[in-house]
Amino acid sequence: MKVxxxxASxxxxxxxxxxxxxxxxxxxxVLHRPGTGVHPDIPTISLDMARALRPEDWTPYLAGVDAVVNCAGVLQDSARENTRHVHSTGASALFIACEQADVNKVIHFSAIGVDRQQPSAFSISKLAGDEALMARSLDWVILRPSVVLGRPAFGASALFRGLAALPLLPVMPDTGRLQVVQLDDVISTVLFFLEPGSPSRLTLDLAGPEALSMREVVGCYRRWFGWSSAQEFILPNWTAATLYRLGDAAAQLGWRPPMRTNAAKEITRGAVGDPQPWMRVTAIQPSSLTAALCLNPATVQERWFAGLYFVKPALFVVLPLFWILTGIISLTAGWRSGVDLLIGTAAGALAEPAVVAGALADMVVGAFIAWRPTSRLGLFxxxxxTLFYAIAGSILRPDLWYEPLGPLLKIFPILVLHFAALAILEER
Known part of the structure; x- marks a missing residue:
């Protein structure tokens, strides 16, 4: 089949x-932006579902297609994401285009529980997308998975690994239970419904065989890593709310943290459902989290990832602040010291303009690192x-290499931190 x-990323x-x-x-x-994904041999279309809001936006890409699988989704509205356009308006345009192009088989991913409660724009828009598909004359299947976990680390799968690496486990208040479902079982379900003669026009919850609390899920990952249980403490409500708001702020800068206010609303409801209809239709026996982890022992790269998970946001908070505050201080409280460093050197006549230029460069670099679309450019x-400062400092003030506080020696750890940030920048 042509699917x-x-x-797809x-x-x-x-x-x-x-x-x-x-x-x-x-x-x-179909990717929402070019350059994502790791399958260079597979034909790729760069098309943002949040912008492809008319059936004719999709029609050119449906020629010869036998089936469509809609996996597109975003957690929350932000500067770069729109839940209504992705889950409802754009999806509806795709479904209409499929009907017009005689692409009858459409498998659509929704989310568990959206038919029962809609606590956020995420579930409201997901349900609207489901209803738009049900209204079409297609052989549709709507799959509503619980929290999907697998060997790839992204979203919740990555968050649980990161939490498992903490020696003290912060437990979010008011979280519901999760019937986590394995990625392999989800993919096998799609393949089942792509088979000729498979049933259609049905909606299924994809839920795992056991309902776990978040701390139990994290505990499973700790045992998988070979670590003993962590000490737990429940975060106060105000602390949890602050963390979710910080996640929202990061999303406005183009980052995609899994902890945001929509996640808080959805996880309070939990992610549970009845897997029996899914099992009866497909004969798939969903794996428990423990069983799935036992089949794939943790490796050193898994432990590295878990240990670095919360180091990454720390880096991308500290580095922009470092550069921006350095620039601000150079123009305010540190102005006289900066100028005095250059007085008496070959650049003495340009001391003040040089300090201003350096301060502005620092602030621009910090802003570029903070804004996700330009963060890679900002790090370079x-x-x-930093290298320019090292070379210029060596020429103009070589004594700074051996001063007691070693101002130029600090360039080496600064460089290493930026290379480390580049190494862990990629999200998917």
């Missing part, structure tokens, strides 16, 4: 493309500026 997969979409290709299906990936800029 078009939207949201996400956890489910990426794994599905790999599995379909391995089973000799022809796959067309920071490395370039």
């Amino acid at each position: 078009l997969v939207t949201g 996400g956890l489910i979409g990426d794994a599905l493309c790999a599995r379909l290709t391995g089973e000799e299906h022809e796959v067309v990936r 800029g920071a490395i370039a500026v």
Whole structure:
């Protein structure tokens, strides 16, 4: 079959493309921005579902397609994401285009529980997308998975690993239970419904066999890593609310943290459902989290990732603040000291303009690192500026290498931190 997969760089979409290709299906990936994903041999379309809001936006890409699997989804509205457009308006346009192009088979990913409660814009828009598909004359299947976990680390799968690496486990208040479902079981379900003659026009909850608390999920990962149980403490409500708001602020800068206010609303409801209809229709026996982890022992790279998970946000808070505050201090309280450093050197006549230029460069670098679309450029800029300071300082003030506080010696750890940030920048 020729299968078009939207949201192809996400956890489910990426794994599905790999599995379909391995089973000799022809796959067309739809990505919301170019350059994402790791399958250079699979045809790729760069099309943002939040902007493809008319059926004619999709029509050119449906020629010869036998089935569409819609895996596109976003957690929360932000500067770069729109839940209504992705889950409802854009999805509806795709479904209409499928009907017009005689692409009858459509498998659509929703979320568990959206038919029962809609506590946030995420679940409201997901339900609207489901209803838009149900209204079409297509062989549709709506899959509503619980929290999907798998070997790839992204979203909740990454968060649980990161939490498992903490020696003290902060427990969020008011969290519901989770029937986590394995990625392999989800992908096998899609393949079942792509088979000729498979049932259609049905909605299924994809839920694991056991309902776990968040701390129990994290405990499973700690045992998988070979670590003993962590000490737990429940975060006060105000602390948890602050962390969710900080996640919202990071999203406005283009980052995609899993901890945001929509996540707080959704996780209070929990992610539970009845897996029996899914099991009866497909004959799939969903794996428990413990069983799935036992099949894939943790490796050193898994432990590295878990240990670095919360180091990454710390880096991308500290580095922008470091550069921006350095620039501000150079123009205010540190102005006289900065000028005095250059007085008496070959650049003495340009001391004041040089301090201003350096301060502005520092602030620009910091802003670029903080804004996700330009963070990579900002990190390279920071490395370039740091090397320039090292060379200029060695020429103009070589004594700074051996002063008691070693101001130029600090360049080496600064460079290493920026290279480390570059190494862990990629999100998917």
